[in-house]
Every structure is written in C-alpha cells, then in structure tokens.
Amino acid sequence: MGIQPTELSTDDVHEDADVAVREEVAGRSPTQIALTRLKADKIAVTCIIVVILFVLIAALAPLLTKLFGVELHQGNPVTDLDQFNFPNYGPPDHGFTWKAPLGIAPNTANDLTAEWFYGARTSLFVATVSTVVATIIGVVVGLFAGFSRGWLDRLINFVIDVFLSLPFILVALALAPIIVGRFGSQPGRLVMWQFISLLTVLSLFGWMTLARLVRGEVLSLREREFVMAARVIGVPTRRILFKELLPNLIAPIIVSISLGLPAFVTAEAGLAFLGIGVTGYPSWGQTINKAVNYFNTYPIYLYAPVLGILVLVMALNLLGDAVRDAFDPKTRR
Amino acid sequence: MRMKKPAVVFATAALMTLAACGGGSGSSKGPSANPTNAGNGGSAGSFKNADAKAPLAVPSDASTGGTFTVLTNQVPSTLDPTQAYYTDSTAILSDLVLRSLTQYAYDPDTNDMQLIPDMAVDLGKPSADNKSWTFTLRDGLKYEDGTAVKAEDVAYAVKRSFAIAELPDGPTYQTTFFLDGDKYKGPFKDKGDYAGVTTSGNDITIKMRRPFTDMDYYASFPTFTAIPQAKDNPQTYGKKPLATGPYKFADYKPGTELKLVKNDQWDPNSDPGRLQAVDGWDFKFGQDTAKLENVIINDKGSSQTTLTYDNVTPSSYRAISSDKGRLVTGTSPCTYMWYLDTTKIKELEVRQAIGWAYPYQAAWKAGGEIQGLTRVPGTAILPPGTAGRVDYQALDGQDGKTTDPAKAKALLSKAGYKPGEYELKFLFATDDDQSVAAKNEIVKGLKAAGFKATPIASTSETIRTDRTDYKSPINVRSSGWCSDWPTGGSWFPAQWAGSLVGVEGMPNIANFKQADMDAQQNKILDTMTPEEAGPAWGEFDKTMETKYYPAVNTGYSGTAMIHGSKVGGMDNDNVRGMPTFARMYITK
Numbered sequence: 001m002g003i004q005p006t007e008l009s010t011d012d013v014h015e016d017a018d019v020a021v022r023e024e025v026a027g028r029s030p031t032q033i034a035l036t037r038l039k040a041d042k043i044a045v046t047c048i049i050v051v052i053l054f055v056l057i058a059a060l061a062p063l064l065t066k067l068f069g070v071e072l073h074q075g076n077p078v079t080d081l082d083q084f085n086f087p088n089y090g091p092p093d094h095g096f097t098w099k100a101p102l103g104i105a106p107n108t109a110n111d112l113t114a115e116w117f118y119g120a121r122t123s124l125f126v127a128t129v130s131t132v133v134a135t136i137i138g139v140v141v142g143l144f145a146g147f148s149r150g151w152l153d154r155l156i157n158f159v160i161d162v163f164l165s166l167p168f169i170l171v172a173l174a175l176a177p178i179i180v181g182r183f184g185s186q187p188g189r190l191v192m193w194q195f196i197s198l199l200t201v202l203s204l205f206g207w208m209t210l211a212r213l214v215r216g217e218v219l220s221l222r223e224r225e226f227v228m229a230a231r232v233i234g235v236p237t238r239r240i241l242f243k244e245l246l247p248n249l250i251a252p253i254i255v256s257i258s259l260g261l262p263a264f265v266t267a268e269a270g271l272a273f274l275g276i277g278v279t280g281y282p283s284w285g286q287t288i289n290k291a292v293n294y295f296n297t298y299p300i301y302l303y304a305p306v307l308g309i310l311v312l313v314m315a316l317n318l319l320g321d322a323v324r325d326a327f328d329p330k331t332r333r
Numbered sequence: 334m335r336m337k338k339p340a341v342v343f344a345t346a347a348l349m350t351l352a353a354c355g356g357g358s359g360s361s362k363g364p365s366a367n368p369t370n371a372g373n374g375g376s377a378g379s380f381k382n383a384d385a386k387a388p389l390a391v392p393s394d395a396s397t398g399g400t401f402t403v404l405t406n407q408v409p410s411t412l413d414p415t416q417a418y419y420t421d422s423t424a425i426l427s428d429l430v431l432r433s434l435t436q437y438a439y440d441p442d443t444n445d446m447q448l449i450p451d452m453a454v455d456l457g458k459p460s461a462d463n464k465s466w467t468f469t470l471r472d473g474l475k476y477e478d479g480t481a482v483k484a485e486d487v488a489y490a491v492k493r494s495f496a497i498a499e500l501p502d503g504p505t506y507q508t509t510f511f512l513d514g515d516k517y518k519g520p521f522k523d524k525g526d527y528a529g530v531t532t533s534g535n536d537i538t539i540k541m542r543r544p545f546t547d548m549d550y551y552a553s554f555p556t557f558t559a560i561p562q563a564k565d566n567p568q569t570y571g572k573k574p575l576a577t578g579p580y581k582f583a584d585y586k587p588g589t590e591l592k593l594v595k596n597d598q599w600d601p602n603s604d605p606g607r608l609q610a611v612d613g614w615d616f617k618f619g620q621d622t623a624k625l626e627n628v629i630i631n632d633k634g635s636s637q638t639t640l641t642y643d644n645v646t647p648s649s650y651r652a653i654s655s656d657k658g659r660l661v662t663g664t665s666p667c668t669y670m671w672y673l674d675t676t677k678i679k680e681l682e683v684r685q686a687i688g689w690a691y692p693y694q695a696a697w698k699a700g701g702e703i704q705g706l707t708r709v710p711g712t713a714i715l716p717p718g719t720a721g722r723v724d725y726q727a728l729d730g731q732d733g734k735t736t737d738p739a740k741a742k743a744l745l746s747k748a749g750y751k752p753g754e755y756e757l758k759f760l761f762a763t764d765d766d767q768s769v770a771a772k773n774e775i776v777k778g779l780k781a782a783g784f785k786a787t788p789i790a791s792t793s794e795t796i797r798t799d800r801t802d803y804k805s806p807i808n809v810r811s812s813g814w815c816s817d818w819p820t821g822g823s824w825f826p827a828q829w830a831g832s833l834v835g836v837e838g839m840p841n842i843a844n845f846k847q848a849d850m851d852a853q854q855n856k857i858l859d860t861m862t863p864e865e866a867g868p869a870w871g872e873f874d875k876t877m878e879t880k881y882y883p884a885v886n887t888g889y890s891g892t893a894m895i896h897g898s899k900v901g902g903m904d905n906d907n908v909r910g911m912p913t914f915a916r917m918y919i920t921k
Binding site: 073078084085106109176177180181183184185187194275276279280286289290292296 | 698703770773794806
C-alpha cells in the first residue's frame with residue numbers, strides 16, 4: 001500500500017516544481033511541440049530562410065530582372081557574340097559587368113541572369129503545384145482506401161499498384177510529342193498545354209507513396225476508441241474522415257510535403273534536361289541541358305543553374321528531415 | 334539528293350526546319366570556302382583531269398607505318414558497295430578499300446577535288462549523243478586474294494545496282510538514265526541478260542535510254558567497283574567486300590568498329606589517286622562527341638594519330654583555334670534553303686522581301702553554327718566547287734548574310750501589304766534547343782521586317798514528314814540539298830522540275846513550276862555535252878533565282894574537322910565534306 005502524503009516529511013514534497021512542468025506539457029498539441037523543436041534547430045531555421053529567399057526570387061522575378069536591368073531574350077547574337085559564338089562581354093571571360101552579372105549564353109546571347117531568375121520561378125511553381133495536387137490526391141485516396149475496407153480498398157490498392165508500375169519517364173516522353181502534335185499550330189496554347197501536361201505527369205506520379213502511408217495510418221486509427229465512439233453516435237463518414245482522422249494525419253502529411261518538394265524540383269529539371277516539359281519558357285533544367293557542352297569552356301553557364309538547384313534542393317531536403325524529426329515522437333534531441 | 338550522313342540528316346532535319354543556318358560575317362577565320370575557280374562559270378574541265386599519272390608521290394614528311402584511329406559519332410548503316418550512299422560510307426570505301434571506274438582526288442593547288450581515272454585508264458568515252466559510255470580497264474588490277482579484276486566483274490556490279498529490292502538505299506540514277514533501267518530488276522531476280530552493259534576485253538560499255546552527260550562522275554560511286562559474281566552474296570558481301578584499293582577489311586563489327594590493314598595486292602603504279610602510307614586504319618563508330626573531341630584536343634600519345642570527320646562543336650572550336658594546324662575546314666556540297674511555297678506566296682515582291690528579312694547571322698549563331706565555318710554564306714543555289722557555278726546576287730546587294738528590314742518593308746508595301754499583315758508559317762522542333770533558339774531569332778527578324786511570323790511546333794521525329802506534307806499549314810519550308818557530283822545535273826532536275834510538283838515525298842519543295850524554266854532544263858539535259866552543260870546549269874541557277882526567287886539561300890554547309898598533331902595530308906574533300914583519306918599519312 002502507498003504512503004500517505006501526510007506521513008511524508010515536508011522536505012520530500014516538491015509540489016511547486018511538479019505542477020509547473022505538468023501545466024506546460026498539458027497545453028501543447030503535437031504540432032506545437034514540433035514547431036518548438038524546429039525553432040530550436042539551427043539547420044532548420046537556416047533552411048527556412050534559404051527557401052524563403054528562393055520563394056521571393058521566384059515571386060519577384062520580373063521585378064528583379066528590371067532591378068538588374070536585364071530581360072529574357074534581350075541579346076543579339078550578331079553583335080554580342082564573337083566569331084566562336086562566345087560572349088563579347090560578361091563573366092567569366094570578360095570580367096564582371098552589371099550589364100550581365102551572370103554572363104550571356106553562347107550561341108543565343110540570352111541573358112543568363114534573367115534566365116536564372118525565371119528558372120527559379122518555373123522550378124518552384126512546378127514543384128509547389130505538383131506537390132499540392134499530389135498531396136491532395138494521395139490524402140483523399142489514402143483516407144478512402146483505409147477507411148472503406150472490402151472491394152473499394154482492394155480496387156484503390158490495385159490502382160495504386162498500376163500507377164507504381166508505370167514507368168514515369170516513358171509516360172512523360174510519350175506524352176510530349178502528343179501534346180506538340182495536338183497544339184503545334186497554336187503557339188500560344190502550346191506553352192500552356194505543355195505546362196499543364198508537365199504538372200499532370202508530375203502530380204500523377206507523385207501521390208502513390210503518400211496514399212499508401214495515409215492508408216496504413218487510417219487502418220490503425222479507425223480501430224481506436226474515438227473513431228468507434230464517433231461511429232456509434234452516428235457521425236457521418238465524411239465527417240469522421242476529415243474531422244476525426246485527418247487531424248491525426250497532419251504529421252505524416254507535412255513530412256511528405258516537405259520531402260516531396262525537392263523531389264519535384266529535381267524531377268522537373270530532369271525532364272527539362274531530357275527535352276520534355278516546357279519549351280517556350282526558361283527553366284534551370286533546360287539551361288543545364290544547353291550548358292553541359294560548355295562545362296570547361298564557359299563554366300558559369302552550367303554552374304549558375306546547377307548551384308541554384310543544388311542549394312534549393314539541399315535546403316528543402318534538410319528542412320524536410322528536420323520537420324520529420326520534429327514531428328517524430330520517438331526522436332529526442 | 335538527300336543529305337547523306339545519317340546524323341547530319343537528323344541534325345539538319347531539326348535545324349533546317351527553320352533555321353538552316355549558315356555562313357559568316359566574312360571573318361578572318363573564314364573557312365576556305367574557296368570559291369576562286371568554282372565561280373565564274375568556268376569550264377567544267379578544271380574539275381576533271383583525265384591525265385592524272387600514277388603513282389601518287391609520297392610526301393617527303395611522311396613516316397612509314399603507324400595506324401590511324403578515326404573516332405566518330407556517326408554509324409554507317411552499311412558498307413556494301415552498291416548500297417553506300419552516305420558521305421561517310423562512300424568516302425571510307427572509295428578512298429581506302431574499293432576502286433571504281435573513276436575517282437575524286439584532292440588537288441592541293443586549287444584546294445578542290447578533281448575527277449581522275451581510277452580502274453579505268455581515262456574518264457570514259459561518251460558517244461556523240463551521250464547515250465553510250467565506254468570505259469577501259471587498266472591491265473594487271475588484282476583483288477586482295479590475288480585474282481585478276483575482269484571487265485565482267487564491273488559489268489556485274491552495274492547489274493547488281495539494279496537489285497534495289499535486295500540492296501536498297503543506294504543511288505538510283507541508273508534506273509532513270511540506263512537502258513531498260515525502269516524494267517531490269519538486277520541479277521538476283523532477272524536471270525537473263527541485261528542489254529544496258531556489255532564487255533569486250535577490258536572495255537565496259539554502258540548504254541543509256543536518255544542522254545547522260547554526267548556518267549563519268551557517277552562512275553566514281555562505289556557502285557561502279559568490281560565485284561566477282563562467284564563470290565557475291567547480297568546479304569553478306571558488305572561485311573567484307575573484296576578489296577581492290579590500298580587497304581582491306583581485317584575486322585568489321587557493324588555499328589562499332591572497322592579495322593583496315595594493308596592490301597599487298599594493290600599496285601601504286603596503277604592508281605593515280607591513293608597512297609598506302611600507314612599500316613592500318615581503326616574506325617570507331619558511335620562515339621560520344623564531347624569525349625572524342627577531348628581525346629583529340631589533348632593530343633597525347635595515340636591521340637596524335639587520331640582524327641574525326643564530325644564537325645567540331647563551338648565549345649571545342651575555341652579550344653582548338655589556338656592550334657589552327659589541327660583544324661581542317663572547307664565546304665561540303667550542301668545548300669540550306671528556305672523554300673518559299675510558290676503556290677502560296679505568289680507575289681515575287683513578297684518572296685524577295687523574305688530574302689531581305691531573314692536574320693541570317695542571328696539565326697545561324699542561335700542555331701549553334703559557327704559563322705563562315707560550319708555554315709558559309711552565299712546566294713547561288715549551286716554550292717562552291719560545282720562545275721560552271723555562277724556567283725550572282727539575286728537581290729541587288731544581298732550577299733547571303735545581310736538583313737535589311739527597311740528593304741523588306743518597302744517591297745512588302747510595293748506588293749500592297751501593311752506591316753504585320755503578311756503571315757509566314759514555318760516549322761520548328763520543340764525538343765531541339767537549337768531549333769527553338771533559331772526560331773526565336775527568325776521570329777524576331779521577320780517581325781522587324783514587317784511580317785507576321787507564326788512558328789508551327791513539331792518534333793525532331795515528325796518534322797520531316799510534316800514538312801513534306803502538302804497539307805501542312807505552312808508556306809515556308811526549311812530544307813536543303815547535297816550534290817551527288819559537282820554539276821548542276823545532280824541539283825535542278827531533282828528538286829526544281831515542274832513535273833515533280835505533287836509527287837509523293839514533295840521533292841520539289843517550293844512547288845516551283847514555270848514552263849520556261851522546265852524547257853531550259855530539258856534543253857540542257859537532252860542536247861548539251863558535259864562541257865556545255867556545266868556553265869548552262871550555272872546560268873539556269875542565276876536566271877531562276879533572279880526571275881522567280883523561289884528559295885532563300887540560308888548558307889552552304891561547311892566542314893570543320895579536328896585531328897591529332899601527327900596526322901598528315903588531311904584536307905577537306907569538298908565533294909563529300911569528308912577528310913581526304915586516300916592521301917593521308919603519319920608525319921615524322
């Protein structure tokens with residue numbers, strides 16, 4: 001049997017301290033705990049700042065190009081290039097100039113600073129939209145699969161398997177000429193449809209892992225008491241899915257988003273490098289594709305977009321890791 | 334005929350879509366476009382030398398022995414003598430392995446190729462009406478196995494060239510010009526005799542069904558080599574053709590590698606055009622461009638005797654330009670053109686306006702061509718090096734690289750169009766960066782000159798079929814043409830004859846049909862001697878462009894090949910745009 005408090009000496013009781021700790025813990029949700037942990041994580045904070053910088057560059061690309069006094073496709077190959085088709089001014093061969101801080105492209109004389117800014121825009125826009133769409137599809141499909149049991153679950157699982165078995169690059173490669181064939185004679189609409197097809201391809205191949213993850217979580221959650229209780233008192237299924245289950249899935253979803261973003265940035269660049277994706281609009285992948293032949297004769301052409309992708313993807317990845325650690329109840333750092 | 338190198342077809346198909354890029358600002362680096370004796374409507378005689386004497390002298394700086402390594406991105410599709418029709422396969426076969434009735438040899442004095450005798454003692458004797466040609470074989474010619482070359486073997490090779498079903502993709506002039514060419518199907522299907530070719534002793538006589546003035550040129554194709562009928566199997570002969578030239582096949586892995594070694598049965602005293610200065614040749618096909626360029630530029634060890642016949646890329650061009658001796662430049666006989674659809678763009682003024690509006694230099698640069706090196710500016714349709722070529726300006730002051738928006742606008746308003754009213758539609762390949770970049774420049778240039786420019790998207794794979802589709806919604810087509818031999822006879826009847834309008838495959842790309850021009854062509858083809866025909870084609874070229882302007886010349890193709898420091902005798906074969914393999918040696 002236990003010792004009665006009154007039987008203890010007063011020295012053994014530390015009521016004040018105990019109470020204080022309990023109060024602090026009691027008032028915090030898992031998200032709040034995660035945010036606190038993130039704030040304390042120096043790498044995470046640095047990465048957030050880097051990502052915000054890139055977002056600002058992407059959002060303000062037109063302003064920034066004006067600020068630098070450059071614009072897309074402004075160069076004239078006849079006057080700006082020498083007889084080797086190499087630039088007549090700009091780094092690295094002719095020293096730094098504000099006229100072209102990152103130099104101009106051989107052959108086309110396009111301004112590389114402007115291409116870089118707009119490339120950041122393409123990268124982030126494509127990655128963000130694809131991530132959002134893929135996340136929405138993944139969460140909804142996962143919720144339904146996990147909660148439905150029976151034939152719907154099996155059907156959804158089959159569809160997920162089908163999508164996982166489709167070769168992503170091949171589908172993208174096959175789709176590109178179809179789009180060109182269909183919209184080739186309408187230059188304006190072609191770029192729009194290339195964008196849409198790129199976003200569709202990326203989103204369509206990005207939701208399966210999240211759907212499986214969510215399905216697994218739902219399978220375990222739906223047997224819990226609070227879900228049982230909700231069903232017993234007759235809460236509609238939709239409400240159970242989105243009000244009872246979804247809030248409990250925030251952590252895996254956020255982790256999936258933060259790890260998905262860098263994956264989409266790389267995928268977009270990879271597709272552009274292969275010559276599929278958007279052609280009428282600058283993107284880092286396209287610039288890299290054009291620049292690989294110049295890796296030793298005009299390195300800045302290649303390094304600027306490579307560095308852009310490297311820093312952005314690294315920041316997003318480290319941030320994703322930090323977010324995952326912060327949300328993981330098992331990590332104690 | 335079509336552009337010959339497979340990869341060239343590919344690259345240009347995309348490029349030509351719109352940009353066909355070209356020539357240069359006459360920079361001091363300029364290639365030896367060498368139009369000196371090519372122009373001026375000179376006599377065709379300067380391109381032929383029936384008296385070339387064997388043997389060819391070995392240069393004094395040549396060392397003995399050694400092996401050449403030839404690295405290339407290209408892959409020859411076949412090395413069968415009858416099927417060889419690409420510049421790379423014909424050059425390898427004709428220069429090194431197989432002797433034909435005639436051959437091309439590099440003439441250092443003029444920097445041009447000359448047609449000289451090969452297995453035949455002269456360049457052939459035509460009958461008065463050009464309907465029969467007789468070639469006489471030299472005595473003592475031998476195959477690599479020591480057996481004698483007979484006139485019957487050459488006659489058999491000629492018959493073999495009609496077997497298009499068994500041996501496709503070769504040149505097909507024999508079906509157009511030779512006797513019964515439309516009926517005879519080759520020795521495999523037709524067991525009977527073929528009356529078109531007869532032999533008597535060392536003489537081979539070829540009979541024609543219409544006058545063929547250029548038979549001596551055509552006889553230089555590997556098609557006109559000697560093939561012993563007893564040893565022929567159409568499926569496998571191309572794997573190891575029986576050598577008559579200075580080198581023979583040692584090992585051939587199609588698509589990967591070809592090793593040649595000395596042929597000890599070849600007699601230098603019977604050959605006025607070839608050397609046997611090295612022990613062997615090692616061709617490696619399908620190599621990575623950046624890698625092979627680095628190997629050659631670094632010039633260490635065995636790469637000193639390494640060369641390529643691929644055009645140098647701009648990035649490597651700058652690296653090699655400090656070492657000019659290792660860069661071989663010149664022309665290859667192709668002309669890139671913007672073919673203006675004369676059924677859609679009917680006004681001459683509008684067509685001429687396009688000639689002033691086209692942003693030649695900007696489009697060339699954006700398309701990755703080095704001005705004046707891999708593309709050479711010009712106005713005549715016939716490229717430099719063609720017999721009887723006339724250098725002219727179809728538009729007064731237009732030298733093939735000048736863009737003048739003001740003149741274009743003036744011509745447009747003369748034709749009754751306001752700026753931005755006349756629409757030009759042309760194709761480009763969305764998956765080809767250079768095609769897209771050149772398109773951007775062309776759109777810019779056309780807009781500045783008062784046109785409305787509408788680029789139509791296509792892909793590298795579909796662009797050729799889109800271009801040759803009569804129903805395509807385009808009124809300008811970017812394409813080109815290469816010589817089979819350096820006279821107008823391999824140019825105009827193939828692309829500019831009115832009878833070709835409407836034919837499947839759209840050979841007459843500009844849909845050009847004018848009665849007076851057709852009459853002039855027939856007159857040249859049917860009544861003139863080879864000597865008269867050359868200058869007549871040159872004049873035809875000038876008249877057509879000046880009077881009708883159905884095509885904008887967007888530059889001649891140029892050649893810029895790099896080699897190691899110990900490669901000697903490598904010049905540009907401007908008939909094929911290939912190295913002069915036949916005369917190459919390793920320096921001391």
